[in-house]
Amino acid sequence: MAVFSKILTMLRGDVHSIGQSIVDNNANRIYEQEIVEAKAHVATARQDLTAVMAKEIQAAREIERLQREIGRYETLALEALRKDQAALAGEVAGKVADIEAALAAQTRVRDELAGHIARLKDLIRGAEMVLRDHERELAMAKTTESVYRATATISSSMGSSGSKLMSAKESLERIKQRHQDTADRMQAADALDGEFGDKALERKLAAAGIGAGPDRKADVLSRLQQRAALAAGASGDKPA
CATH class of the missing domain: 1.20.5 (Single alpha-helices involved in coiled-coils or other helix-helix interfaces)
Structure with a gap:
């Protein structure tokens, strides 16, 4: 029995480790799903808030109606008194008292609704602010994970294709x-x-002085001078 108990303990530990590994590998997805569910709860709370605000509007409308009724019956009671209808005026006064009681109850309801509305608004504003913070954190976590994944991919590619890169360099x-x-x-x-x-x-x-070279100009000039001297001798003139 002791061995069997130890085996069960080991299996529970393995299951816990596997579950923890699954949670770690899907942390961003779980975090995102939790944010989605929280946003759904906030949306439901907003709908509930609108329902409570509608009841407050209805209570306020009822209060206005009761106040008009009280004013109308008070006017009727005064008119009955002016006509010496004391009994009738008393009956109308009783009606006014009943309406005032209803008005007081309706006023309490409206005040309670107003308090609930104020608290709900504060809770929703706080929840939405927290959600925005979590959404920013989720975006940063996704970006960081993408950077790590890209870095790992590059490192893996460099490791697996190192020989190819060396071959390309040799080529x-x-x-x-x-x-x-x-x-x-x-x-x-x-x-x-x-x-x-x-x-x-x-x-x-x-080098042998054959062909057009640097002394070609001098040779041409010397030849022309000789021709000029011969021409001058033939004509009897002396060259200047």
Whole structure:
């Protein structure tokens, strides 16, 4: 029996732990549902308040009617007294007394309703203020949970796709290396062309004074001067 009791205790502990875990995992949803239910209770309280306020309006209307009745019967009693109808005036006075009693009772009812209305209004205002605070807290809790969930998702994605990211980085490095190799080959080709191609030949011709080079202008000028001197000698003039 002792073992069986311990097993039952353990099972109750497991059930409690499972239930607590479910509550923790759905805390925001439970909190939101509690707010929804509280708002429904407040809405019901507002409806009840309107019913009480309607009764107060009815009581006030009845008070006004009774006051008019009292005024009317008092006028009739005075008229009976003026006509020496004392008995009739007494009967009317009794009617006025009954109406005044009803008026007093109705006034008490109206005052009690007014007190209930004031208290209900205070309770509803307080409940609505608390609900607004809870709704703000719920919004903050949802936002915080979303941030945590997004952070966890990013962390999980980075962990699971770390090898993919490394592979992508390696691919990028290979592309960069291929581009660098191409640039180096182009530079080497330019260097070879400078040594063995047309550019090398042009440099050799320029070094030998062949072709258009820096001294070409001087050569042309010297040739023209010689032609001018020959022309002057043939005409008998001396060049200036």
